[in-house]
Amino acid sequence: MPVWHEKTRALRESGELIVIGITQEQHPDRCRLFAQWQEFDWPILWDPFNLSGAKVVPLIMAVDEYGIIRATRLHPDRFEEQFMARVFDAPGPAPEAAPRVRRGLSAADASPVDHALARILFEGMEHIDETVHALEASAAETASAETQFRLGVAYRLRYDSALTRPDDFQAALDAWGRALAEDPNQYIWRRRIQQYGPRLDKPYPFYDWIAKATAEISERGESPQPVLVTLTESEVADPRRKPLPWHEHEEPPDPKHRITRDRGGLVTIESAAAPHTGSTPLGQAAPIRVHLALRPDADRDVHWSNDAGPLVVWATVPKGWEIVHNLYTLTPGEDAAETSSEVRRLDFEVVPPLGYTGSGRVRGYALYYVCEGESGECVYRRSDFSVDIEAGTR
């Protein structure tokens, strides 16, 4: 898009042309940062539910003063002759059809889904439960792939909100998978899974530009727009890099189960598994990306004791499956405070045997130092987890 930004600068400044962007992304905060980095000064709209129906991006349309689409195969160097220099005849009256999803839509004038989508887009995240319920009800009644995709978006929005539920992320991935199974040529839908999926299924690293953007914006003397939803490793994984070397040998950190279990739920472990959406090279099994989120109990003011030691995760796969590493250590950054209460995330890939179809269970545990309350006791605890994965075609 930077090239269009530059090529249309004079036209925008002279008032001859309006440029509007529509981003087909789950997270608007990331696009805000991108726009700041690229110094885009034109409005960008957020279309997480794919109301536009776009199947791929980028998608560019030149629209005349009458509201008629005049060109779509546009080249930045020939935009003047392709569109701006042309004279168009006035058409008949423009249609008055209002968008199905729009601001101020009343429940009486809309379907429950359209009303719920309008609430979340124009009124705020406090309505996310209503949106999820409306989409769940619609998905139960129809076999609409579009509804499944939007249900997945709603689950993931709720997962990233204060109203999060432990299964929301997996529910989002499952809904997107059902949508894509119905329409495999819908690349906007495919990208939602690939964003979180295995490295070699990605067409490109999705958000690896964020670190560079943040640094360059800071060098300009500006404050970078905040990235509100923490990036996972899968969202910056580069499919062009060589795979990580397989581990030689790693020892489990608590083989005799001596560390006290966190039976009180100081930290809960949420999990999700993102599938490979595309074909794999002949002779290679399709990996699956496993996501873990370790969430301290906010109601009890549970927080990590960062100066006590790192968070350690041990993961194992069924016989015949592969995993790059069994042992993961999440060390707080050098500038980390003594305590913190953020959700800690880890994702890694597992590979079922070639040709395997069926379920498998990734098992493991986390070891962590946490404290409860401002003056509460600080303890070292173990929490076990298991992630059931369905591998192969359904």
Next chain:
Amino acid sequence: MACGSILQPMRNSTGLVTAALALFASTAGARVQDRSEGAKVGDFLPDLELPTIDGTRTIRLSELRGQRLLLIQFASW
């Protein structure tokens, strides 16, 4: 917790695919297209209302009539 591999052939992921003009849901106009057909060159741009990425306002595309518009659908990735 369950997931499945969705094994589907990949197509060109970055080009402007003509079929991708299955664009905009609620079409209406001089040459009304249904959703499966999508909006085409010569159609009225289907109306759409969305919030901006900073959440400070909404824009309805039909309100931009009277001015020439370049509409760019993209993603930061």
